[in-house]
Amino acid sequence: MTANKPSLPIVENFSRRAAVKGGFATLGAASFVAAISPLRHAAQNSSAGEFMQNHYTELTPEQKSDVLARLESEAKENYGADVTIGDDRPIPGTKFVYAINLSVCNGNGKCVEACHKENNHDRATNQSYIRVLEMPVGTMDMEQGSTTYTGIVPKDGKFYLPVQCQQCDEPPCVDVCPVKATWKEEDGIVVVDYNWCIGCRYCEAACPYHARRFNWKKPEVPAEEINPDQSYLSNRIRPVGVVEKCTYCLHRTRRGKLPACLEACPTGARVFGNILDKDSNIRWILENKRVYILKEELGTKPAFFYYFD
Amino acid sequence: MSSSTVTPTESDSHITSYPRFIGRSLWLATEGSFAFYAWMTMLTALFLVGANAWANQVAGGMISTHMTDHVSWGLYIANFTFMVGLAAGGVMMVIPAYLYHDRKMHDVVIIGELLAIAAIVMCLMFVVADLGRPDRFWHMVPGIGKFNFPISMLTWDVIVLNGYLILNLHICGYLLYMRFLGRQPNPVWYVPFVMLSIIWAISIHTVTAFLYCGLGGRPFWNTALLAPRFLASAFVSGPAFIIVTMAMMRGLTQVKGLERPIATLTKIIRVTILINLLMVVSELFTEFYTGGSHVSAAKYLFFGLHGKTALVPWTWTAIGLNITAACLFLWPGLLGPKFRWLLVSACLMAFVGAWIEKGMGLIVPGFIPSTLHEVVEYVPSMLEWKVTIGIWAFGLMVFTIAIKTALPTLRQSEPS
Ligand code: SF4
Ligand code: SF4
Numbered sequence: 001m002t003a004n005k006p007s008l009p010i011v012e013n014f015s016r017r018a019a020v021k022g023g024f025a026t027l028g029a030a031s032f033v034a035a036i037s038p039l040r041h042a043a044q045n046s047s048a049g050e051f052m053q054n055h056y057t058e059l060t061p062e063q064k065s066d067v068l069a070r071l072e073s074e075a076k077e078n079y080g081a082d083v084t085i086g087d088d089r090p091i092p093g094t095k096f097v098y099a100i101n102l103s104v105c106n107g108n109g110k111c112v113e114a115c116h117k118e119n120n121h122d123r124a125t126n127q128s129y130i131r132v133l134e135m136p137v138g139t140m141d142m143e144q145g146s147t148t149y150t151g152i153v154p155k156d157g158k159f160y161l162p163v164q165c166q167q168c169d170e171p172p173c174v175d176v177c178p179v180k181a182t183w184k185e186e187d188g189i190v191v192v193d194y195n196w197c198i199g200c201r202y203c204e205a206a207c208p209y210h211a212r213r214f215n216w217k218k219p220e221v222p223a224e225e226i227n228p229d230q231s232y233l234s235n236r237i238r239p240v241g242v243v244e245k246c247t248y249c250l251h252r253t254r255r256g257k258l259p260a261c262l263e264a265c266p267t268g269a270r271v272f273g274n275i276l277d278k279d280s281n282i283r284w285i286l287e288n289k290r291v292y293i294l295k296e297e298l299g300t301k302p303a304f305f306y307y308f309d
Numbered sequence: 310m311s312s313s314t315v316t317p318t319e320s321d322s323h324i325t326s327y328p329r330f331i332g333r334s335l336w337l338a339t340e341g342s343f344a345f346y347a348w349m350t351m352l353t354a355l356f357l358v359g360a361n362a363w364a365n366q367v368a369g370g371m372i373s374t375h376m377t378d379h380v381s382w383g384l385y386i387a388n389f390t391f392m393v394g395l396a397a398g399g400v401m402m403v404i405p406a407y408l409y410h411d412r413k414m415h416d417v418v419i420i421g422e423l424l425a426i427a428a429i430v431m432c433l434m435f436v437v438a439d440l441g442r443p444d445r446f447w448h449m450v451p452g453i454g455k456f457n458f459p460i461s462m463l464t465w466d467v468i469v470l471n472g473y474l475i476l477n478l479h480i481c482g483y484l485l486y487m488r489f490l491g492r493q494p495n496p497v498w499y500v501p502f503v504m505l506s507i508i509w510a511i512s513i514h515t516v517t518a519f520l521y522c523g524l525g526g527r528p529f530w531n532t533a534l535l536a537p538r539f540l541a542s543a544f545v546s547g548p549a550f551i552i553v554t555m556a557m558m559r560g561l562t563q564v565k566g567l568e569r570p571i572a573t574l575t576k577i578i579r580v581t582i583l584i585n586l587l588m589v590v591s592e593l594f595t596e597f598y599t600g601g602s603h604v605s606a607a608k609y610l611f612f613g614l615h616g617k618t619a620l621v622p623w624t625w626t627a628i629g630l631n632i633t634a635a636c637l638f639l640w641p642g643l644l645g646p647k648f649r650w651l652l653v654s655a656c657l658m659a660f661v662g663a664w665i666e667k668g669m670g671l672i673v674p675g676f677i678p679s680t681l682h683e684v685v686e687y688v689p690s691m692l693e694w695k696v697t698i699g700i701w702a703f704g705l706m707v708f709t710i711a712i713k714t715a716l717p718t719l720r721q722s723e724p725s
Pocket of ligand 2: 178179180181192196197198199200201202203204242243
């Protein structure tokens with residue numbers, strides 16, 4: 001390389017070429033704007049307030065009540081329903097755990113249905129946080145199970161394994177989230193801030209229990225079917241493009257009620273309670289029954305137990 | 310074409326002359342023959358189709374992709390993974406150039422770095438295309454958002470990818486700018502960065518592998534061999550792409566002296582393609598010889614599971630391409646001038662083979678069967694293909710312009 005050799009030639013006919021290039025650039029820009037015009041429609045669906053909203057844990061009390069009011073009016077506007085959205089916080093001294101009696105569960109799927117209604121799931125996709133596996137007796141190998149069984153239950157030689165979020169104490173879903181949109185609360189419930197999640201679905205890939213769902217489209221729920229008792233971190237109608245999950249119905253359980261799936265269960269297979277309470281039913285079961293933990297080898301430390309009589 | 314020197318006077322500061330250099334380079338990069346304009350117009354058209362498809366996806370939700378809660382990552386993340394490899398592999402030219410002081414490679418090393426830049430731009434676009442809420446992208450920005458560092462591997466990936474982009478922009482920008490100023494580049498300003506970029510190339514790919522192999526609930530990915538396998542196939546696809554580029558440049562540009570670099574890269578692929586195959590074989594051996602529940606994803610991939618076989622044709626195509634390419638690369642006559650077309654086809658085979666293996670062959674089977682062992686298949690939708698092609702077109706546009714920007718430099722470094 002020699003120092004004074006011409007390096008960048010200047011092009012002749014500068015102005016004519018400039019005009020042609022300018023023309024092309026304008027054309028390109030105009031087509032680009034036309035191509036992405038559907039975005040305008042998407043932008044209408046989210047307000048500036050929504051866009052600018054901070055992470056849930058960083059909202060001041062005033063900001064929080066503004067947000068809740070905004071979400072309520074959005075529910076009215078988009079779904080025509082009058083809802084109240086609470087901000088239920090964990091009750092100190094509480095650690096919720098769940099247990100299912102596999103000797104009793106008969107796979108009728110009432111829990112699945114109750115969850116669907118309680119949590120305002122999209123009607124079209126018939127979503128639920130619970131999946132029930134029909135399994136051959138004598139194995140815990142889910143490879144041999146089926147979630148799409150039909151017909152009269154229980155079937156001979158089968159048992160039923162309902163699976164939902166295990167509210168892990170070492171939740172891989174929380175670890176992987178790049179923006180801290182999901183975390184574990186003091187009462188053991190793993191929650192998602194639907195207004196912070198960017199929808200990367202990394203948590204969905206990380207969860208070993210298929211407990212997370214993504215809103216592939218805007219959920220559709222008829223106004224009259226909407227459950228109006230809602231909470232910010234649980235069953236309010238989710239925005240499109242974010243991940244959601246079972247919250248042990250925190251809008252109920254933090255208000256002293258039982259989860260919807262438990263209330264719906266006709267066999268009494270489900271037990272729910274505060275493990276820190278020495279006199280609780282759940283505590284007695286965990287201490288006296290043969291308890292099984294799903295995928296224990298993964299080290300997720302579920303707060304969800306299965307037991308046999 | 311008449312020409313005159315545009316070397317700035319001494320009094321000019323870099324603050325004004327660097328932007329001028331970029332402007333001039335871009336101006337020059339958009340000059341060209343009819344074929345060049347046709348090529349760019351085609352890429353622009355494809356890009357616009359992709360942009361439109363993506364806008365529709367954002368407006369209507371990702372329901373228009375064929376991803377589901379069972380297979381929650383698909384074509385986008387598959388391409389992202391492959392692109393990370395391409396970006397890392399592009400820098401493989403740097404190793405012989407600087408570690409073995411191969412003078413000839415020094416001059417063309419910039420092609421690899423430019424490829425890395427284009428590939429990273431594509432990576433970032435694929436990630437954005439995969440987000441359910443791209444409007445919330447700012448949540449990922451450290452400082453104003455909430456960055457889950459160092460726990461989430463994804464935040465590591467964001468850091469290393471952007472770092473790599475900046476690193477390569479600096480190296481290329483500096484070398485070309487010095488050329489523009491008519492000065493000799495000062496090694497202090499780029500050699501340390503070049504060395505760093507070698508390590509960094511390995512790190513972007515390792516971190517991306519950790520993204521998957523850190524997930525205990527997904528046995529197909531949960532293997533220690535994932536990161537090395539990633540690297541091996543990256544070091545096939547990157548050099549393969551560059552060989553094809555250089556083969557085309559011989560005809561289309563006046564850049565001379567590309568024979569030696571092509572030969573060096575061919576030698577690199579000879580080794581890496583075998584290492585890659587060896588690792589595939591070892592992994593298959595452990596999977597199938599041991600059996601057990603871990604094997605079901607691999608079974609699905611190679612033979613289908615419960616009658617579902619969507620990935621089987623992909624897999625065997627990839628295997629066929631990889632093995633054929635490997636045989637060609639082992640043949641000593643491949644570098645003969647008469648067989649240039651054969652070398653190019655071998656590179657294309659290796660490239661496509663790696664694309665399938667890293668994409669559809671790695672990301673999708675991680676989800677099948679699902680964690681509750683359901684077999685739900687995934688075949689990308691038309692919209693996903695459009696977005697993907699649009700991003701590829703944009704990446705090729707970036708690469709074409711980048712190469713054109715570098716041409717004056719590459720032309721002048723002919724062997725004397
Ligand atoms: S079951 Fe899945 S979603 Fe629930 S806490 Fe555990 S890892 Fe997270
Ligand atoms: S989908 Fe949402 S909650 Fe899940 S990892 Fe991504 S940002 Fe976090």
